[in-house]
Structures are given as C-alpha cells and as structure tokens.
Amino acid sequence: MDDKTRTELEAAAFRTLVEHLRQRTDVQNIDLMNLAGFCRNCLSKWYLAAAEDKGLEMDYAAARELIYGMPYEEWKEKYQTEATAEQKAAFAESHKDHG
Template identity: 80%
Template sequence: MDEQTRLELEAAAFRQLVQHLRERTDVQNIDLMNLAGFCRNCLSKWYKAAAEEKGMSMDYEEAREIVYGMPYEEWKKCYQTEATAEQKAKYDAVQAQSAH
C-alpha cells in the first residue's frame, strides 16, 4: 500500500470514529476511559497535537469542537451525566493500574 492511500484510509477511519462518538452521546467519557483508556477529550488533545506538529495554531477548545461536533460546554449541557460511584471507583482503579 502506498503512503497516500494509507493516509487516506487512516483519515477515513478517524472520521468514522468521530462520527460514531458523536452519534453515541449515551456513552460517557468516563465509560470510554474505563474500557479503552481514552475518551473524546484525548482525541481532541491528539488532534491539537497533530495540528501543532504541522505548524498550525489550534487551541484545545477548537479541537474539542471538531471532535464533539459542537462546543464542549454545549455537549456537556445536552449529554453529560453525573458519573456514578461505580464509574468513579472503576476509573480510580484503572488509573492506579496504569500508573504502575
């Protein structure tokens, strides 16, 4: 596979992942962190870092809006729920394990 095709396929897969996460507003970031070790905010940080590697200026909120499909504060108001005690405990346990 040539480099351009690889880049195009990776970009298409990323776009599909972002679209899927935009549609699955029922899946909270804490759930993603607990199961996969990353969340929408992580994707936003990676996007911002990639832009900066290319010499582009992008702030975190701009990157979040690209990933969330709307300003983050709006997404929180519409879709974010309070994490349960169980979610928080699992998050703490996962974070403690990954620190080792």
Template identity: 75%
Template sequence: MDDATRIELEAATFRRLVAHLRERTDVQNIDLMNLAGFCRNCLSKWYRAAAEERGLGLDDATAREIIYGMPYAEWKDRYQREASAEQQAAFVEAIRKPDA
C-alpha cells in the same frame, strides 16, 4: 499499499470514529476511559497536538469542537451525566494499574 492510500484510509477511519462518537452521546467519556483508556477529550488533545506538530495553531476549545461536533460546554449541558460511584471507582482502579 502506498503511503497516500494508507493515509487516506487512516483519515477515513478517524472520521468514522469521530462520527460514531458524535452519534453515541449515551456513551460517557468516563465509560470510554474505563474501557478503552481514552475518551473524546483525549482525541481532541491528540488532534491539537498533531496540528501543533505541523505548525498549526489550534486551541483546546476548537479541537474539542471538532471532535464533539459542537462547543464542549453545549455537549456537556446536553449529554454529560454525573459519574456514578461505580464509574468513578473503576476509573481510579484503571489509572492505578501499570501499563501492560
């Protein structure tokens, strides 16, 4: 596979992941963090960092809007729920574990 095709496939896969996360508003960021070690906010930070590596200025709010499909504050108002005690405990436990 040539580099151009690989990059196209990676970009398509990323777009599919973002679209999936936009559709699955029932899945909370803390759930993603607890299960996968990353969340929508992580994706937005990685997106911003990639833009900066290429000399493109992109602030956190704009990067989050790209990932969430709407301003972050709006997403939080619509979909974010208070994390349960169990979710918070799982998060604390996950961040205490050394990297595998």
C-alpha cells in the same frame, strides 16, 4: 500499500470514529476511559498535538469542537451525566498506575 493510500484510509477511519462518537452521546467519556483508556477529550488533545506538529494554530477548545461536533460546554450541558460511584471506582482502579 503506498503511504498516500494508507493515510487516506486512516483518515477515513478516524472520521468514521469521530462521527460514531458524535452519534453515541449516551456513551459517557468516563465509560470510554474505563473500557478503552481514551475518550473524546483524549482524541481532542491528540488532534491538537497533530495540528501543532504541523505548525498550525489551534487551541484546545477548537480541537474539542471538531471532535464533539459542538462546543464542549454545549455537549456537557446536553449529554454529560454525573459519574456514578461505580464508574469513579473503576476509573480510579484503571488509572492507579498513571501517577
């Protein structure tokens, strides 16, 4: 497979992942972190880093809005719930070696 095709396929898969996460507002970021080790905020940071690597001006808020499909504060107000004690404990356990 040539590089152009690979990049196009990767971009399509990424867009599908982002859209899937936008639709699954019931899945909290802490759940993603506990199960997969990344969340919507991680994707936002990776997107921002990629933009910066290309010399593009972008801030974290803009990157978050691209991933969340709306301003982050709006998403939090609409969909974020308080993490349970179990979720917090699982997060602490899964990240105990992350310094």
